[in-house]
Amino acid sequence: MSGSMTTAPERGLWLAALVLACLLAGCGTKQVVVESEFPDPVMNPLPLTLGIWYDDDFANHEFFDEASGRAESSWLVNTGQAQVELWHTLLRGMFRQVVFMNGKPGPGQMNPLVDAVLLPSVDELQYAIPAHTNVKVYEIWMRYRFQLVTMGGDPIAEWTMPAYGKTPTAFMQSDEGAVRLAAIVALRDAGAHFATTFTRVPQVEAWLNSLPRAGGQAQVLP
């Protein structure tokens, strides 16, 4: 007999060890990297050149929730890459031209010429899984903060906007897959919410009306 062969009891022990290892791994940190492609919005672009500045916190946005007990898992949800993908695709479809800034707008900062600069950030992210709520739904809730500023960094408008996504348990096999899908739904919701309400933010509306060329044609129908 070859020395590398194992007997049936040995194989059973290895199998038991493997199952135990898998069970123990379930108590570690669950990491979710949200990646997705987002569709171009179907809308008449606003006749504006918009600058965008993503700070590092936004472009590499991640959310970490440490387990409160030994029976629970810690969660690390990384949405940065998907955030950039979503907002780039959405804004490119919402405005005539979108330009990435070289630096955060402010006095003395050299940047391309634009009508205004949008600075998005994620104020808060919360998640819920069936183990927390006893409801068979995975949920992601986000609150964005947007700042619309001039090239010199002077504020034009600042507002917050919620976004929500959920996935029933039946759709997915793993917690990670369900949280990832809920995050993608939340990101799509964020895009839909922004696209349909941007021109109705009172400060933005006032700014658009103050532009000499706006004349009503810059309006996105609600």
Place this chain on the structure above:
Amino acid sequence: MSLRLLLMGAVLLPWLTGCVNATVDQMVFNSPTAGIGDASVVILGRRHASDYETEPGFISCVGGHIEARDPSIRVIDELEFLNALYPWFEPRTAPLRPSDLEKLFEHRDVAEKFAALQTRYMIWIDGSTVRGDSAGSMTCGIGPGGAGCFGFGTWSDDASYEATIWDISQRAEVGRISATASGQSYMPAVVLPIPIIAPVQGTACDSVGDQLLEFLSHTP
């Protein structure tokens, strides 16, 4: 002998299913006077409720059921439609009433997309399949000599769906179909668990699909 039994089991297992009861109600206010011709149909799931969502798998099942039985009907894939008309059919922005379509069509780009897709009917399906009561117990063990399960489990599933048909050209609701199905599944286990699953969602899918097919394939 045991090999023959295993082979018989493998052949018979897929045929072991639980019983399902299904009920279908249909209300058609305005039947089509002809088949839909070159036009297409889109079937969308309602996802507004906080505690459930219409399963994307159910939507594609109904679409597949219709296309398989009448290949002349073109059913647009749900995700393809949602992406083609983003952001106007997301849960937050989707029209809730046929009259809301009027406002949506004020967007020139949206109207052009609909024209390109040649969508005649929009069918909204709202509902879900939920796991009901369960009973029994099963113990599984693993040891150096092998692994196995022993016990018996049973559970019920209930499906409830409502399909609402909108005629896009008339901006009107032209029909409503509801289907409910319930069934009991069993899983006895003697070493190996033997699932006897009641195809509750599949039965509901067939019921809704058959009724929609009758509506869409209507010819005078």
